[in-house]
Amino acid sequence: MSWTAQILTLYPDMFPGPLGGSLAGKALEDGIWATEILDIRNFARDKHRTVDDTPAGGGPGMVLRPDVVGAAIDAARTKAEETWPLVYLSPRGRRFDQAMAREWVSCGGVTMLCGRFEGIDQRVLEARAVQEVSLGDFILSGGEVAAIAMLDAVIRLLPGVMGKHQSAEEESFERGLLEYPHYTRPQIWEGREIPAVLNSGHHGKIAEWRHKKAEEVTRLCRPDLWSTYERRHKT
Numbered sequence: 001m002s003w004t005a006q007i008l009t010l011y012p013d014m015f016p017g018p019l020g021g022s023l024a025g026k027a028l029e030d031g032i033w034a035t036e037i038l039d040i041r042n043f044a045r046d047k048h049r050t051v052d053d054t055p056a057g058g059g060p061g062m063v064l065r066p067d068v069v070g071a072a073i074d075a076a077r078t079k080a081e082e083t084w085p086l087v088y089l090s091p092r093g094r095r096f097d098q099a100m101a102r103e104w105v106s107c108g109g110v111t112m113l114c115g116r117f118e119g120i121d122q123r124v125l126e127a128r129a130v131q132e133v134s135l136g137d138f139i140l141s142g143g144e145v146a147a148i149a150m151l152d153a154v155i156r157l158l159p160g161v162m163g164k165h166q167s168a169e170e171e172s173f174e175r176g177l178l179e180y181p182h183y184t185r186p187q188i189w190e191g192r193e194i195p196a197v198l199n200s201g202h203h204g205k206i207a208e209w210r211h212k213k214a215e216e217v218t219r220l221c222r223p224d225l226w227s228t229y230e231r232r233h234k235t
Ligand code: SAH
Pocket: 088, 089, 090, 091, 092, 113, 114, 115, 116, 117, 118, 119, 120, 133, 134, 135, 136, 137, 138, 139, 140, 141, 142, 143, 144, 146
C-alpha cells in the first residue's frame, strides 16, 4: 500500500500543490505515496455550511467548531490505519524535525488536521487525543503550508523516491551534524578555487575532510546541535 497523507482542510485545492511537481510529484504518480483530502466544510450540518463561530469569552477572529472538526476527524480515522499519527499543525506543538519525518515514514501514513482562523476548539483536540506539531516559532495563516513542508520532508525519505539511498544518509541532521559544503565546476570561479583535497581522488582523505567540515559548520552555525553532538561523540 502507498504511504498515505490524509489531510483535513478548508482549502482542499491547496493539495498536492508543490508536492505535485518534481521528486514528490513523480513519486505520487508512481503510487509510492497518496493523498486523501477531506474538506472540513463537508462536515458542517447547517444549510450555510458553517464551520466556525466567534470565540467564547470574546476577542478577535473565529474558531473552528468542535462538532464539525470532530465529525471530520472521525470520518478520516475510520479510513486510516491505526499506526498513522493523528496530528494538528499548530504553533504550540512539538517542533517538527528530521527524526519525526523518519518516524512518520515508518508509520505508513499520517492524518493531518489543518487549522485556520484563530484555531480549533480545545475540546475536540483533547477528546480525539490529537498530537500537536509545529513547523517553527512563527504564525502561519493556516496549517496547509506547514503540512506541505512536513510532507515534503517525509516523501523524499520513502523507499524509491531518491535515486541514491546514500544521499539521504549523509545529509544535515541525519547524524546530528549539518552537511559539509558542496562545490562543482568551474574549477576557479571569481578567483575562488575548489578545495584541493576534493580534486585529489583520494576517497579516504575526502571523507575525512568532509567530516571535519561538517563538524566545523555545525559548531559555527548551530551551537545547540554541536553541544549535543559533542556530548554524544567526544566523551
Ligand atoms: N491564534 C493562534 C494562531 C492561529 S494561526 C495562536 O496564536 O497560536 C491559524 C492556523 O495556522 C492554526 O490553527 C494552525 O493550524 C496553523 N499554524 C500557524 N502557525 C503554525 C506553525 N508554526 N506550525 C504549524 N501550523 C501553524
